[in-house]
Amino acid sequence: MDSIVLESVSKIFQHRPALFNWMGRERSGNTQALAQVSLSVARGKVLVLLGPNGSGKTTTLKLVSTMLLPDAGRVMVEGADTRTEPHLVRKHVGFAIASERSFFPRLSARENLDFFAALDDVPRKSRAQHIEDMLARTGLLDAADTLVMKFSSGMYQRLGMARALIKKPSVILLDEPTRSLDPASVAHFWNLVRELPAEGSTVILATHSFNEAAAVGDSVAVLHQGRLAAYRTVGGSLVESLRSFYFQTTGELDESAELMPRNFR
């Protein structure tokens, strides 16, 4: 059974010229963000989207989350169509977006999570414990009561992950989730992602990192200029000498050692 299905999905962004465009140089025209992309992700699997900037990775995630609607084709999440049943889709999807600007700056991490948990119908009785668990899981317990405007980029990313997981979604979307994390945190995060399928979640993760793809993915889809350029399953490990050198010199815990050895098949 597939949790996520994209059928011939196309998305075009239109750039309307400004009223007095002769005064500036605003670009007008269209951008084909996705063209006839078909993909599916089986329940409990991790699909990694790889591709250069502007290849359509984030657009794909936004289409699955209902932030965007497709111009053509169909996106199905747990059997619900994002176009006709978006309310059902939203109950299933947790999205950790790449932007840091997605929290209320004058609320603490705990208060932000509490707010989003309430909107996501997390039961009031279990909410506090659930938030505590998520903060612990993403390594933010010590900063739980700090206003998020004082957070570093990496802390924002951890909080974004905690928010995506707070409602225990069956579909988790992660957009460049380790972009601002230090190497120790990256390994911790990869282990966290690998735990999600065992909990019944299906994951789509967009990244530029081949190491990340090898570490967490069951399959990889490569997007290029809005088209699906390649798709393959993943297994095995890529061990880099720099990694061991880094951990030896910094003395930080290398949790990546706990990962199963994986290589591209």
Added chain:
Amino acid sequence: MKLFSMKLASLLDKMAAIARRDFLTAIRYRIGFLIAAAGTVAELAAFYYLSRAIGPGFRPDGVEYFPFLLVGTGLYTFMVMGINAFLSTVQEAQQTGTLELLMTTATPAPALVFLSAMSAFAGNTVQLLFYLGAGLLLFGTPPHTPNIPAAVVIFGLSLAVAVAIGIMAAALQLAIQKGSAVVWLLGSGVWFMTGTLFPVATLPKPLQIVAELIPITHSLNAMRLALLQGSGFSELSGEIGILLMFSLILLPFSMMVFSHTLRRARLEGTLSFY
């Protein structure tokens, strides 16, 4: 019945979460919070001295000028601030980057905008009560016994009208990222025609006709009649009927416009533009 009570409990839970967010954010902008409170007091003082300077001879609609001003500006400010709250909800969510995320939660977007604005309305209601309470202290009790039940009905209908205009401002913000145009219009082009500071009857005839088409004009007139002249429901039936008609037309229309605009923003990818 059980489903209804569950839905109501969920709605109240969300309302509480939004109100808590707004309260915590407001008090953490410490100086801004104090300035807003001081501004209200300064405004009251200005109205008091303005009415004294004008003198007791000026009695618009047969009542003293200070209570006339107090009810007019109090209710007008309440309505415009409420309308602005809808706009701010969308605008701030666009600027803080939370809008896209909020639109992917299990809470439907119209409910989210509505609950956020209700939270702001609650704050504005406190300000309105402060206005009227201060008026009672400074002015003493009005010569006529206020018709409180009628005032509550007028307040409810005024709220419905403000919600409808607010939702349209929010839709405009989503569509062209300039919903502030509605508030600007209310703040600069419309207010003088609604009878906030002086009676509508003093305007030229063509402007009086335009004033009749603005729902706020009827809100202010009806509220003054109920609070300052103690008018009964039969005397107020005309104004209440007009406000009811505005509510019944504008509320569904505004929801339709908002839903359409939201869908369009999702199609065009402009949800987070600002």
